[in-house]
Amino acid sequence: MDSTLLTGATLADGTGRPLRPAEVLLTGDRITAVEDPGVLPRDRPVRDLNGLVLAPGFIDTHSHADNAPLLPDDDTTKVRQGVTTEVVGNCGFSLAPRSRDHGSELDAFTRRLFPPIEFTWSTFGELTAALDDAGYVTHHCPLVGHGTLRIAATGMTDAAPDEHDLRRMRHALEEAMHAGAFGLSSGLVYPPAVFSETAELLLLAEVLGGHGLYATHMRDEGAGLFDALDEALRIGAVAGRTHVSHLKAAGDANWGKIPRALALLRGARERGAAVTQDVYPYTASSTMLTSTLPSAYLAGGTQDVLHRLRDHRERLTEILGGELPGKDPDRILIAGTASHRHEGQTLQEIARATDSRPIDALLDILIAEELQATMVLFSMHEDDLLTALGDENTMIGSDGLPPGTGGKPHPRLFGTFPRMLSRYTQAGLHEQPGTAAPLDLPEAVRRMTSLPAATFRIPDRGVVAPGHIADLVAFDPENVTDVGDYRDPVHSPLGIDWVCLAGRTVVHHGQYIGGRHGKRLQPAQ
Incomplete structure (x- = not known):
């Protein structure tokens, strides 16, 4: 069975114990040894993680x-x-x-x-x-x-x-x-x-x-x-x-x-x-952008909700007092829509651009996108x-x-x-x-x-210890x-140098190298 020795890293083993220099031996999909530097023999392939922190995935x-x-x-x-x-x-x-x-x-x-x-x-x-x-x-x-x-x-x-x-x-x-x-x-x-x-x-x-x-x-x-x-x-x-x-x-x-x-x-x-x-x-x-609506307007399927928004729009606006319920339109950013319109804009910005009230901008988006719209809310x-x-x-x-x-x-x-x-x-x-x-x-x-x-x-999983699955990450703490x-x-982020999934390298020097090597796990009994 193939084995690899990880050297040069500072270990954060997942337990919360202090960082320490360590070398980790991988055999197949498992961690088989964790030792102080220099203890394990070099009679196998070595991966140098010098300057990186090694942690459980x-x-x-x-x-x-x-x-x-x-x-x-x-x-x-x-x-x-x-x-x-x-x-x-x-x-x-x-x-x-x-x-x-x-x-x-x-x-x-x-x-x-x-x-x-x-x-x-x-x-x-x-x-x-x-x-x-x-x-x-x-x-x-x-x-x-x-x-x-x-x-x-x-x-x-x-x-x-x-x-x-x-x-x-x-x-x-x-x-x-x-x-x-x-x-x-x-x-x-x-x-x-x-x-x-x-x-x-x-x-x-x-x-x-x-x-x-x-x-x-x-x-x-x-x-x-x-x-x-x-x-x-x-x-x-x-x-x-x-x-x-x-x-x-x-x-x-x-x-x-x-x-x-x-x-x-x-x-x-x-x-x-x-x-x-x-x-x-x-x-x-x-x-979902629909989360800004009163729950009473969300019952039923998509067409039921759209019917209320179209046919009872004035009543809904009256219930809400013409404003978004407890939400500042400057703090609602459109994240995604089915048509990709308005993405990255706040409701306030959309309202200004369309010369409308924020509540109208909200309802227009929900209707036009058939409720397929998401938001970021500050x-x-x-x-x-x-x-x-x-x-x-x-x-x-x-x-x-x-x-x-x-x-x-x-x-x-x-x-x-x-x-x-x-x-x-x-x-x-x-x-x-x-x-x-x-x-x-x-x-x-x-x-x-x-x-x-x-x-x-x-x-x-969750700790770097012998017997555990070799799901690991090495990152540059600087x-x-x-x-x-x-x-x-x-x-993508910076500083995530190497990722290993059950002994297989899937990220190398920060780049994804491909392969669906994950699996659906079973809960421990």
């Missing part, structure tokens, strides 16, 4: 790259950041199950966020088989989405599921878990999940039997943040474990709430609950982000939009992990005066490796950084 806890295997071109947005494993199926969005009676509604809904997808599957197991056949650039750990379960049972209606619908949802969740899902996700601000009651989520959480994972984009990340946390913890307690996705306090009036939110999560842990959270290292979020404060990063249970997720849509997506799709290393990490090997850095380098690596591996029960910005986001 990063784990993106919050990805929306569910569709990446289906794209004709390899999705390199994550692997070039040093990410070797992605948790997909977040925010209640998974690409299965898909029922015969409501399949067209799922097709139309996914077009608001994903590029066109040809659905050739019904069950979660059939989906995973199709993706396995297509191949993965990184390893995938799929969650099954509550929103997708609900669409399969009831469609896009705002009506509560009846007993028959709930049995269908529970059965589909059971099938997904048997097919290898890592847990249940929810996105309780998106239709049709926004219309669900807590009791519905509790009945689904029961299926996980008290030892599963519930990952949630909570019902409210602003004024109702604390109530939303309480609900998440209730559901997660039944499921087994709670993971709060992209913890934030959104909106100026809610800035400063993160310390109390962390205290609530800490209190749950002190009572014995298994609770974690992730963040992305930016103060702007990104999602709504958070840096101090809250720094506070969240200071908690030892906070890990990192990109939350980038699905690849393949083009446009000007949030730069987190391309730069999340290098940004963590350059902006929010204290210098591991040198000084970076003036940077806001709550974490030292070994701890930052732990948050991106062993902590998510333990949280999501990803086997044999020069690693993200490059893109909100107006010009599509740039």
Whole structure:
């Protein structure tokens, strides 16, 4: 079996222990030895990583790259950041199950966020088989989405599921878990999940039997943040474990709430609950442009929503007082549209250019693009982000939009992990005066490796240790950084020199060298 000796690197092993010089032996797809320099014999090929930090491959806890295997071109947005494993199926969005009676509604809904997808599957197991056949650039750990379960049972209606619908949802969740899902996700601000009651989520959480994972984009990340946390913890307690996705306090009036939110999560842990959270290292979020609308206008399929926007436009504008609900149009940047018009412009800029009000610009875009529009929303404060990063249970997720849509997506799709290393990490090997850095380098690596591996029960990954899979990244601590910005986001990062996936080199001197060498992983039991 082929072996390679990695020399010259400073090791951040993923545990949070201090950096140290080390040499690492790879044999096949595994790490077989980690020793001080000079201990291991040189009777095999050597890869010199002099000047680089060697770490476990990063784990993106919050990805929306569910569709990446289906794209004709390899999705390199994550692997070039040093990410070797992605948790997909977040925010209640998974690409299965898909029922015969409501399949067209799922097709139309996914077009608001994903590029066109040809659905050739019904069950979660059939989906995973199709993706396995297509191949993965990184390893995938799929969650099954509550929103997708609900669409399969009831469609896009705002009506509560009846007993028959709930049995269908529970059965589909059971099938997904048997097919290898890592847990249940929810996105309780998106239709049709926004219309669900807590009791519905509790009945689904029961299926996980008290030892599963519930990952949630909570019902409210602003004024109702604390109530939303309480609900998440209730559901997660039944499921087994709670993971709060992209913890934030959104909106100026809610800035400063993160310390109390962390205290609530800490209190749950002190009572014995298994609770974690992730963040992305930016103060702007990104999602569907339809999220600016009142939930009552989102019930039903795409044509139902468009009908309301066209035929009840004056009434909607009157309800909103002629303004965007709690949103500053200067802080809403159009990220992508089906026609690619207006991308990289704020609603305020579009309104000025068209001599209209921002609310009219918003509705015109949604109607013209048939709801296929996404935005970047500037709504958070840096101090809250720094506070969240200071908690030892906070890990990192990109939350980038699905690849393949083009446009000007949030730069987190391309730069999340290098940004963590350059902006929010204290210098591991040198000084970076003036940077806001709550974490030292070994701890930052732990948050991106062993902590998510333990949280999501990803086997044999997350630390550089004998017996573990050789998913590795080597980066230049002096020069690693993200490059893109909100107006010009599509740039690969700098300083990610080498990435190895199960013993195979996939990034060499910062360049992707091709090959779908990832796989769909199975949760540890």
